[in-house]
Amino acid sequence: MAGLTRAQDDRTDTRDRFICKSSSEVREIKTYVSNAPNGDAEESFSCRVDYIKNGTPRTIWSSRSSRSYCDGKAAKLAAMLEARHFSCERLDVRPSDRH
Secondary structure, rough: HHHHHHHHHOOEOOOOOOOOOOOOOEEEEEEEEEEOOOOHHHOOOOOOEEEEEOEEEEEEEEEEEHHHHHHHHHHHHHHHHHHHHEEEEEEOOOOOOOO
């Protein structure tokens, strides 16, 4: 899964994006969907969720079978941050073709 640590590559499109702000910090949650064919196991995921903290992106979830899995995980992470006194705003919402 080493290839999944990149924040963005040529084979993915951003689907959803959350910006979460507190008085002193900004966090970002991005959901990507794959445009890659299912040949290369490392790059054949259906979706992934990246979490950007202190400017450093990290892939925290991915799924090869369900794009809606990533949507749910991203929304739950935003809700968790809001419970920790962040204010989260959903941006770049795109129509989904959930599987």
